[in-house]
Amino acid sequence: VISLGMPTKSIITTCAYCGVGCGFKAEVKGEQVVRMTPWKDGKANEGHSCVKGRFAWGYATHKDRITKPMIRERITDPWREVSWDEAIGYAANQFRQIQLRHGKDSIGGITSSRCTNEETYLVQKLVRAAFGNNNVDTCARVCHSPTGYGLKQTFGESAGTQTFKSVEQSDVILVIGANPTDAHPVFASRMKKRIRAGARLIVADPRRIDLVASPHVRADFHLQLKPGTNVALITALAHVVVTEGLVAADYIGERCDEKSFREWQEFVAREENSPEATAIITGVPADQVRGAARLYATGGNAAIYYGLGVTEHAQGSTMVMGIANLAMATGNVGREGVGVNPLRGQNNVQGACDMGSFPHELPGYRHVSDTTVRMQFEDAWGVPLPSEPGLRIPNMFDAASEGTFRALYVQGEDIVQSDPNTQHVTGALAQLECLVVQDLFLNETAKYAHVFLPGSSFVEKDGTFTNAERRISRVRKVMKPLGGLADWEVTVKLSNALGYAMKYTHPSQIMDEIAALTPTFHGVSYAKLDKLGSVQWPCNDDTAEAGTPIMHVDGFSRGKGRFVITQYVPSSEKVTKRFPLVLTTGRILSQYNVGAQTRRTPNNEWHDEDRLEIHPHDAEERGVNDGDWVGIASRAGETVLRAVVSERMQPGVVYTTFHFPESGANVITTENSDWATNCPEYKVTAVQISKVAQP
Numbered sequence: 001v002i003s004l005g006m007p008t009k010s011i012i013t014t015c016a017y018c019g020v021g022c023g024f025k026a027e028v029k030g031e032q033v034v035r036m037t038p039w040k041d042g043k044a045n046e047g048h049s050c051v052k053g054r055f056a057w058g059y060a061t062h063k064d065r066i067t068k069p070m071i072r073e074r075i076t077d078p079w080r081e082v083s084w085d086e087a088i089g090y091a092a093n094q095f096r097q098i099q100l101r102h103g104k105d106s107i108g109g110i111t112s113s114r115c116t117n118e119e120t121y122l123v124q125k126l127v128r129a130a131f132g133n134n135n136v137d138t139c140a141r142v143c144h145s146p147t148g149y150g151l152k153q154t155f156g157e158s159a160g161t162q163t164f165k166s167v168e169q170s171d172v173i174l175v176i177g178a179n180p181t182d183a184h185p186v187f188a189s190r191m192k193k194r195i196r197a198g199a200r201l202i203v204a205d206p207r208r209i210d211l212v213a214s215p216h217v218r219a220d221f222h223l224q225l226k227p228g229t230n231v232a233l234i235t236a237l238a239h240v241v242v243t244e245g246l247v248a249a250d251y252i253g254e255r256c257d258e259k260s261f262r263e264w265q266e267f268v269a270r271e272e273n274s275p276e277a278t279a280i281i282t283g284v285p286a287d288q289v290r291g292a293a294r295l296y297a298t299g300g301n302a303a304i305y306y307g308l309g310v311t312e313h314a315q316g317s318t319m320v321m322g323i324a325n326l327a328m329a330t331g332n333v334g335r336e337g338v339g340v341n342p343l344r345g346q347n348n349v350q351g352a353c354d355m356g357s358f359p360h361e362l363p364g365y366r367h368v369s370d371t372t373v374r375m376q377f378e379d380a381w382g383v384p385l386p387s388e389p390g391l392r393i394p395n396m397f398d399a400a401s402e403g404t405f406r407a408l409y410v411q412g413e414d415i416v417q418s419d420p421n422t423q424h425v426t427g428a429l430a431q432l433e434c435l436v437v438q439d440l441f442l443n444e445t446a447k448y449a450h451v452f453l454p455g456s457s458f459v460e461k462d463g464t465f466t467n468a469e470r471r472i473s474r475v476r477k478v479m480k481p482l483g484g485l486a487d488w489e490v491t492v493k494l495s496n497a498l499g500y501a502m503k504y505t506h507p508s509q510i511m512d513e514i515a516a517l518t519p520t521f522h523g524v525s526y527a528k529l530d531k532l533g534s535v536q537w538p539c540n541d542d543t544a545e546a547g548t549p550i551m552h553v554d555g556f557s558r559g560k561g562r563f564v565i566t567q568y569v570p571s572s573e574k575v576t577k578r579f580p581l582v583l584t585t586g587r588i589l590s591q592y593n594v595g596a597q598t599r600r601t602p603n604n605e606w607h608d609e610d611r612l613e614i615h616p617h618d619a620e621e622r623g624v625n626d627g628d629w630v631g632i633a634s635r636a637g638e639t640v641l642r643a644v645v646s647e648r649m650q651p652g653v654v655y656t657t658f659h660f661p662e663s664g665a666n667v668i669t670t671e672n673s674d675w676a677t678n679c680p681e682y683k684v685t686a687v688q689i690s691k692v693a694q695p
């Protein structure tokens with residue numbers, strides 16, 4: 001514990017880590033944060049916090065912070081500190097020169113789910129209005145892009161359906177591919193409290209996570225499926241619901257598209273989708289699937305919570321739609337205690353998606369080809385806008401390797417560490433004529449950059465984050481940006497240097513513009529956020545003042561809920577004699593994502609390296625003991641980790657986290673990706689493991 005003296009004031013703000021979006025009081029002495037205290041009126045956390053939000057904010061003033069802009073002509077040159085004007089002028093000139101030489105589509109930008117709504121909105125506006133193309137994407141590409149696609153297709157809105165508080169009304173909780181104890185701790189506590197009070201629990205996960213059996217809760221069913229077989233499992237659950245007459249016929253008749261339901265019903269009822277037939281695929285005994293399906297369908301209010309174990313698969317979008325199908329078929333959407341709830345990884349991944357950070361969608365999930373919508377933005381922004389979707393992140397890498405994509409602006413995202421198949425990413429970045437990185441630290445991506453622009457942490461700026469329950473909360477400036485400019489100010493300067501004028505003097509003006517142009521945000525303003533603490537979108541004239549806690553109450557956003565056929569397709573990542581085990585990945589409580597923030601805090605004392613969990617049987621076969629070093633090789637690459645022999649694993653499956661760059665978890669993951677969104681298949685990589693000497 002570091003003593004920084006007594007605070008003299010406190011400022012309400014929002015945690016910058018996970019998608020729970022806990023409210024905090026930043027207790028401040030001068031411009032120095034003394035401590036973070038969970039805010040008892042914060043609706044997402046009601047006065048609770050975890051070890052990240054409460055203790056891991058010291059990175060904001062860590063000695064590694066880069067506070068001076070820097071440029072270099074070649075990535076082998078040393079960095080040269082320059083003024084903001086010189087750095088931004090250099091970047092703008094490079095972007096324009098490259099466009100003149102290679103066309104306007106040869107450059108693009110990546111927004112950050114760690115930045116505010118206002119900042120991500122500005123980056124996508126910069127790309128569309130100043131660059132003149134739709135080559136903008138976000139790190140949601142590699143996590144929850146299948147959620148956006150799948151829930152839009154079925155329900156009509158790319159967002160979770162409930163508030164966190166809704167879990168207090170649940171009778172059955174189905175957790176699929178999520179480990180909330182580690183990744184969403186404050187919500188996990190709320191969920192466990194409800195389970196201790198009597199709610200039944202089903203966990204579908206390849207690993208025996210804490211929720212399955214802990215001192216506090218125990219799952220009624222643990223469907224311990226093989227990685228990559230989610231779709232077979234969800235369809236088998238649906239098979240039981242349909243063939244045993246457990247569908248909510250009245251609900252479906254009133255609320256859902258009849259034709260799509262009939263086709264889906266016929267599909268899931270096929271014998272090939274029965275628990276008995278699919279057990280060979282999933283590894284889950286048929287009686288477990290039948291029991292879980294009956295409990296979910298008949299146990300009262302049933303809610304589904306899912307995470308990246310659903311989305312980060314080649315069939316991630318299919319699985320999201322499978323989840324939506326099951327919820328609709330049993331009438332579990334549109335009231336307290338039920339619903340479909342993606343647990344978002346990053347603090348503002350929902351917001352980054354809402355703000356139009358995708359190459360095919362303007363803010364509010366409206367397609368760039370929609371002439372009416374595009375004209376609204378053209379009128380407001382004063383420039384013609386492109387109607388063709390731009391490049392997704394993996395397409396940018398491919399185009400860079402081919403020489404048609406030449407420059408990139410990356411705000412607050414370490415794509416080298418977080419994207420799969422590191423060698424492919426670095427190979428592509430090394431081809432760029434100009435890479436501009438804006439970040440707190442010289443991260444792995446900055447090794448390939450020509451311009452480095454100092455970023456600002458959440459205590460250095462005003463703005464808003466949107467959490468996993470669509471709750472928009474204020475982020476408030478506690479201290480001046482260490483580099484002199486907040487991230488949104490940097491984007492404004494860059495746009496102005498490119499000749500497209502942005503005149504904002506405060507983020508509230510950006511939110512006013514977002515609200516004016518985005519129907520689901522029409523009722524959002526800083527004045528309202530200051531008054532109410534937070535609101536949930538949709539928030540407009542058709543909703544309550546604080547927005548919409550539960551979605552699809554009187555009907556689905558798309559009108560009738562749509563069922564989608566979920567045909568299981570095996571992963572192309574095959575287990576073979578050479579690669580006999582399947583690697584899957586996840587997070588640990590004390591660290592956060594690529595660790596850029598938490599590794600620079602005392603949280604490192606709890607967990608200071610990524611390790612490989614392996615089942616005792618697989619370990620014994622290879623002569624591996626707890627603590628031994630093991631080499632891990634896949635078709636993409638190889639790395640070395642320390643082994644943890646653990647009964648949490650099932651035989652044939654190994655597991656690691658991805659918080660430390662030196663562990664190289666993404667050196668071994670492959671480029672396989674979701675068919676609809678290109679979200680990488682991080683959760684299924686065939687590997688071989690062998691004992692090695694300490695590196």
Ligand code: SF4
Pocket residue numbers: 015016017018019020021022045048049050051052053054184185186187
């Ligand atoms: Fe921050 Fe998430 Fe922990 Fe809340 S649960 S304090 S939002 S990391």
